[in-house]
Amino acid sequence: MMIVQIDKMSAPSSRERAQRLYEKNIELEKNRRRSAQARVPSDPNAWQQMRENYEAIILEDHAFSEQHNIEYALWQLHYKRIEELRAHYSAAVSSAGSNTSQGVKVPPRPDRLTKIRLQFKTFLSEATGFYHDLILKIRAKYGLPFGYFSDDSESQIVMDKDGKKSTDIKKGLVSCHRCLIYLGDLARYKGLYGDGDSKSREYAAASSYYLQAASIWSSSGNPHHQLAILASYSGDELGAVYRYFRSLAVDNPFSTARDNLIVAFEKNRHNYSQLPGDVKAPLVKEPAVRLSGKDRGKAEAKLASKETNMEPNAAREKASGVQDAFKSFCIRFVRLNGILFTRTSLETFADVLSLVSHDLCELLSSGPEEELNFGTDAAENALLLVRMVSILVFTVYNLKRESDGQTYAEIVQRTALLQNAFVAVFELMRHVVERCSQLRDVSSSYTLPAILVFLEWLACCPDVAVAGSDVDEKQSMTRSLFWKHCISFLNKILSIRTMGIGDDEDETCFFNMSRYEGETENCLALSEDFELRGFLPLVPAHTILDFSRKRSFISEGDKEKKARVKRILAAGKALANVIRVDQKNVCFDS
Template sequence: MNNTFGSSSRDRAQLLYKKNAELEVNRRKAAQAKIPSDPNAWQQMRENYESILLEDHAFSEQHDIEYALWQLHYKRIEELRAHYNSAQASAPQIAKSMARSGPDRITKIRSQFKTFLSEATGFYHDLMVKIRAKYGLSLGYMSDDSQNDKDGNESIDLKKGLISCHRCLIYLGDLARYKGLYAEGDSKTRDFATASSYYKEAATLMPSSGNPHHQLAILASYSGDELLSVYRYFRSLAVDTPFTTARDNLIIAFEKNRQSYCQLLGDSKPAPTKKLPGRMNGKGRNRGEARVSLKDRKPEPIIVLEKDITVPETLKAFSIRYVRLHGILFTRTSLETFGEVFSVARTNFLQLLSSGPDEVLNFGSDLNECKLFVTRFISIMIFTVHNANKETENQSYTEILQRSVVLQNAFTAIFDFMALIVERCFQLKDPSESFLLPGILIFVEWLAYCQENVVVTIEMDEKQATARSLFWNNFVSFLNKVLSLSGYDERETGKRIALPEDIELRGFIPLVPGQLDLDFSGINSYGNDGNKEKSARVQRVVATGKAIATNVRPGREGIYFDPKLKKFFYGVEPHVEKSVVNQDISEDFEDEDEIILFKPSVPEKHIDESSKGIVMSFTNSLISHGDFPLEQLAHPNTSISMGGKEDIDNGFSNLNLFNEQDHATMIPSKFDSVMTPTSGFDGIPSKTKFHKSPVSRPVRHFGPPPGFNTPKHRNENPGLDDYSWLDGYQLPYSGGSFSSDGFDSGTFWSLPRTSQKG
């Protein structure tokens, strides 16, 4: 029975497809002969395509029937647009020659166009209802998650239905967009909002598709929102099924932005009479005055408008400069101007962040708009690093060098901007309520899941090193403040329900590893419970900080978490009880020639460069059965045991680590002798010291190691060891020397043989 039905469906589909081919040939002949075609032919072709689509899905996919059906509508749209543009061009001449004409020709064509678009919209709505009924899809909210508990052929069929509905939503969005383009007054804005809702629903239905984001980018370009447009273009490229046309459109968008940037410079003067108020940091230094400079370039003056600048004007100027910044990195052109553009954009951003214990909504009209802006702003930076970090085959030497410069600049920008965001969040009375927190969450989770060469970078210039250290320093301060708040409960767990920022960025390739364990099954799962949403966000930020401290050693200093003090540290791990080498070590190694025992002062992290990330290790520690394993995260995987409470109290009793004015909890390293202070880059304040080399030599311990007797006579020269504590030992010739071999700073002993042969 099924075979008979399948055979008849295929035969009917083939018959209808052949019929449409004949109708199309007749239409073209009529067009060439310039005679009217059959007025019913268009309607007949549409009905045939719809029947094929509903009769035989395999045949439809093979012959791309859905696209052919849309092309049937699009050709009519193109005809009407051509008539409209022609009438608009000839309107002045017609108005002069026909003073007493009937209804305006433009109005007539616009009315016809609107009628056709409305009828086509109704057709696609009905088609979606039929597709849902055919595949058994819910008539309410649809999501790809609804197929997780289906398997076998049933799940495959449902997937086919979802894909068809996804395409219908794109077409409905396009129809609404055309309505807006040829509408008048308020209806234009209303139709663009309708188009946006269709595209967003399509993106929700199929997060792996880049098509709806590309269409949303086009909508953003209509309103002149360059930052939103670039964000959407980036989103359309960073998905499993990218919309490749977006790359070409991005080049066009960046060129338009370059012109806007040049116009912004043209509207400004190099000798300002008024300045925007500077932003004071915690120590009172005016950071609103940016230092625009590069080592090898003559600095350009800061461009500030003579008139008083309003917040919307500052936000507009920042958006233009910020997009220009990423246009330089994406197109890899004008790289020599990166420092100047970055510095002025940074100044604008500091002004918009404001200062003080209360937050100012400078990035939107309300809290949600500000959250969205910051989330998209950070996502653009993440994509820029992701895109620059991709290696392509057959690169020339010039391209390799260029990629290195792009990565250095991209890392510098993202860590510096994030350092400013985290610092601002730290200044607030309650950071958990800040609109900056969603952006901080997606950034640190990206760091935790992304490739190791993003977090642990060996080759970095001074500017990038300064920005990275500034971020980790501020992030540790922020984490400690969050932990000190009474509202934070470490024992709280709960399902990892997707937050609004997760829903906004679902399918975004750089963040996909962290989204695998999130529950997207419902919309607005937290409802109006703002406290529950806030608590879940704080829990994830802190848990991610602990996971980074456990599994990754960011930079050369590293961040550490002390579970007893419930405090994060930056620079050197908290005081630990050093294990003592076994007293009878000489017996264990009696027959060995020479053995070097090395005990680093910091837990050693071996990074496998062939690894593509730390997804497994982070997932095991951060996400276990959908809950937050905070107790597990509180104990880093290290062979060095933590000291007792008395040891910790003694170790920290003389350190002023808990003053918020000092910002991060910094422990000075005993190896500061190999570190030198560095200056900031283009307005980046220099707060820390940096190693000249990522490795340092082990500290040579003179005298007997544990397990040997104390020498009878103390050597007067503390720098030399006469080995008098070792009976029968004769100092042999040694022409070698010890090297660091990449070890962290630590201690080693040379254990010679206890007897000499011959």
């Protein structure tokens, strides 16, 4: 019995084992640097040993690992190797290009590039396997069952009655969150050095890893920052800015997102300057034909005979016109928000807003049926508008929170910026609300998710919904027009009796502003809620939602449509208590 006790006392603790491994890695790194300085080969097994030691520390002592940032050190170990391989590849490409440009006759060596690329891909694939294995080990250590990753992981942590288990689960999820980001980076590097379909596949895999990381820890800005980088690869300026904004509008913003966002806005400024000037042409140009009386009959006969042949051309022309208009809209919309974020070229704001407003109206189209001009299907259109309104919301949110410690000049500038931001958000959302009101089937419109996001944000922020005493005439008129169209829209929503809006079994989320957060339990989380989970301006609206079931715009049914309409009406009820239109109170008569 005494011998066993002595053995227990002599066995090193987890902290001691972690400390020894950490010191061993410090020594291995010193040896590697000495070898590099002396330009002699280093121990080929040292890198593998360091990786194993870091992995052991992570699994041995979480507190020690966090204290010494071991997970990041482990990634840096991989990243340094990635940088070395990228440098070798770039040097080989440059060498081949230099020899060709100088007319030097050297034997072609495509095998060298192929060999380096293969070596690079092999390393990335092996590292991917390592991180997948590490996730499995972390899951086993903290008791995370297979498939535990879900959009409701955070809620499950909060609801867990076992305090220790809850803490362990949180530790495990955060570690898995980081591993997923590293897996996304590895896939992204594979895509950068891939070809054709493989490039697209790897980028899609990277996006999937980043989105999974965001879903299990929505308060982190890191995955959104990486998604912004992916969006920039494809030239998706609006998508990149949306993700950069998301990486800033969380509890744990990503440190370099603001700097990278400014770079993105500068690139957009250049692209904006390349657009044609104040051109407000329709999406499809109608041919102008003027005929005399005697020629009209012949012309009509010719047109009739060619009508069938012209239809495909007209369709292609329309599709091309829509694509061009959408591209211009995205560039101008990003420029609009770039002016407010960078606080430069403010004198151009009104002109840019006019162009953006015109483009948006053109893309929203007119008539009783919707046209899918923001994407290939209704889901893409809905998502684009949700991201658009989120960018506008963050622009206002960002300006409102930057008020502490400012000089008088900065306060004056901020006031002017806020005036412009409010004009932009209320004017553009007026067009969306007005367009939705014109539709035959309002309840199925792809504009509803964006409208819900906007109205719930206003319901969360009565100081935004209600104009202050310092508003200028332009903002006052813009707000008034928005609320007139919004009331008309809400009245049309109320007229949809087939949706069962008047049922009493579902209490509304925002019936009373003073009881905003506690009015409803387990309110159905919709696609737009999952998309914007963790987005600080909307956190108050999300605290009462049930995120236990993942939903997407593609798979929505009547239940989701009903829930969305009810929540829009609920937000409308809350806003009716605080807003006034033309000096008149708004009455919600249910």
